[in-house]
Amino acid sequence: MKRKLAIIGAGAVGTSAAHWAVVKNVAEEIVLIDIMEGLAKGKALDIAQSSAVYGFSNRIWGTEDWQALENADVVIITAGRPRKPGMSRDDLLQVNLEIVKSCTEKVKEYAPNCCLIVVTNPIDAMVYTAFKISGFPRKRVLGMAGVLDSARYRYFLAEALGVSPKDVQALVMGVHGDHMLPLVRLANVAGIPVKDLLPQEKLSEIVERTRKGGAEIVSYLKTGSAFTTPGLSAVEMAEAILRDEKRVLTCSVWLEGEFGIRDVFLGVPVVLGAGGLEKILEFPLTEEEKEALSLSVEHVRNQIAKTNL
Template identity: 65%
Template sequence: MQKKITIIGAGNVGATAAHWALARKLGNIVLLDVMEGIPQGKALDLWQSGPLDGFAGSVTGTNDYADTANSDVVIITAGLARKPGMSRDDLLAKNVAIVKACAEEAVKHSPDCFMIVVTNPIDAMVHTAFKVSGLPKHRIVGMAGVLDSARYRTFLADAIGVAPQDVSAMVMGIHGDNMLPLVRLANVAGVPITDLLSEEEIAAIVKRTQMGGIEIVNHLKTGSAFYTPGLAAIEMAEAVLCDSRRVMPCAAYLEGEFGISGYFLGVPVVLGANGVERIIEFELTEEEKNALKDSVEAVSRQMAATGL
């Protein structure tokens, strides 16, 4: 029996995620949006690529949550996107209402789903979805670290002159200016990046990673990134659907790990059929602990602003 993936929000991120899910042949796809005709048209277009791509599942566009029933994975991308001059926090008030409604409706029809929240500000939005959905902590995460780490690895690979897939690097913490691109553990085929780049080069890459989203927003003017965010969400969904036990940095709910409790924050987790199988905890340096503390303070302000 094929798996079922629901993507809520048929904008650039949602439609791109649907495209990646189809290309990876992960199962039947439902694309939902409040705008009548938009999800139907995009789903029809995607479905018609089956003969060329080899995809044999269904792609359904809908405005009705009933069509999402019994989804294995629900991905929430609905919400407003950033524009130049806006921070992720500027989106919070309006996106809280959107994500709240999406999560409540989704779990009515798919109470056993694994939920991935992509809407910004991600750490606050996954907190919102967690509070209203009633899902257990291991069945809901925010997509942040997978995207941020992909940006980090891309910039490192370009600077060093190697294939991006040979760069191992991870970003922890909030999906925002206080994110923590780990330098100490980043390497190329086991060789530390500190042996390959100067301190100045590394500092510039860390800063560019932290500003990676706004760099794209400033180019696009009327929207934000969608190709890599869409793929990052599907990477996470695939790990759950295929029980591959991939280690990925996700915004997961912490209960004492890294000395933090009561917050969703980007940390390395094992994703498998049961969702978050475990959080991989390791010793941080004092500098890293302080950086993570800054993330917690920022997330705390966001959480308070949600009113939940």
């Protein structure tokens, strides 16, 4: 049975996701969709022409036709406005709310059985929007945030330690924003706790840089935000679902009492497989971690309230 991945939004993140999806061969068919005439077609054609050089044989194409969503196993929503210097993710809420609503309605119409991955900022509020509009069960509606935040955290730790990022295991929970929780207690290098390898001052600096990781890139780019790693992070989630890999990844999911939290989307470690969310990996938190996570919950609840859904 052929696997199909649809990506909505042919901006920088959507194009990056399409590129990584082709390179990683996550689906036999990849379709890029954008309402701007010719944009998705041009981006997809450019990627398709690299097949002769790179050697991939899966099909990628672009369109403005929403019907192309039909039979998609996974749909990634990247459509929305990016941040500019000085903007927070929350500043995008109202403008991106309408975009995500519209996209989700099309997904519901044409791909009612798909798993839906939301990348649009502010992610935890936008995935809530997709959840409410689609009516899909919680296992099939996920937000991409923790994969990206954890990747940044792992990179910064590896850079400080002078080791390969491949050997760093680290977890970021909570909201995709300034109140995220990079867990120092569980971070390790090949099993060695990072708190035994780096001074507390340096670890605190890395935690703060992780929280501001997106803003740092925005400050350099001026007219856009990060796209390469966000695109890859979304595809990592899609691949786990499409290949039924049972990957343990941090995703924004609807909580129903896990970690003592209910009725909110928040980044937590989960198992992803063929049906989407298969299991949330719950573990004891310290009092300090619980307090930090409660700030994330409060922040997301405030975002959700503004959606009026």
